[in-house]
Amino acid sequence: MTDNCVFCEIVAGNIPSAIVAQNDEILAFRDIEPAAPIHILLIPKRHIADSAAGLTREQGALLGKLFELAARIANEFNLNTGWRIVSNVGQGAGQTVFHLHFHLLGGWNENNTGARIDKGTGS
Numbered sequence: 214m215t216d217n218c219v220f221c222e223i224v225a226g227n228i229p230s231a232i233v234a235q236n237d238e239i240l241a242f243r244d245i246e247p248a249a250p251i252h253i254l255l256i257p258k259r260h261i262a263d264s265a266a267g268l269t270r271e272q273g274a275l276l277g278k279l280f281e282l283a284a285r286i287a288n289e290f291n292l293n294t295g296w297r298i299v300s301n302v303g304q305g306a307g308q309t310v311f312h313l314h315f316h317l318l319g320g321w322n323e324n325n326t327g328a329r330i331d332k333g334t335g336s
Contacts, residue, residue, distance in 0.1 A: 215260040220312035224258045234286050239279050241286055241317075250320030251290050255279050255298075256312060263311040264302040283317050292319035 215221050222228040224240055231243040233253055244252040257275060262268055268276070280298070287296045296319030301308035 215312070218260060218310070218312050220254075220256050220310055220314060221260050224256070234282055234289075236278060236282060238275055239282050241282060244316065248316070249318035251292060251296070251318065253283075253286055253290075253317040254314050255283055255286075255317060256314040260312055262313045264308060264313060265300045266302050267313070279315065283315065286317060287319060290319065294322065295319060 234241040241255045299316040
């Protein structure tokens with residue numbers, strides 16, 4: 214656990230969250246400021262990097278598990294019209310929590326323009 218990391222505190226159970234799924238290495242929970250009808254954050258339980266910029270090939274298996282879990286969640290939420298995954302890297306991209314994480318966004322209907330990339334996904 215890294216000091217002053219809100220996501221590390223969520224993993225430790227010190228801050229409540231609306232958990233939707235988890236496995237031995239990854240936690241998925243609802244974003245408290247959703248930018249889409251369905252907005253789930255997927256994080257490694259261990260603080261391995263502040264952002265995607267800090268990843269190395271050693272985390273390849275972990276990323277595979279994360280994307281596999283994301284696909285399972287999308288299926289469970291019936292995101293049949295589409296979904297996306299976003300990872301902000303750095304403050305200039307809107308990152309506000311410096312613990313590697315990915316936003317799973319979806320739930321728009323076919324005619325909803327909410328799926329445009331410029332809607333924002335801060336954190």
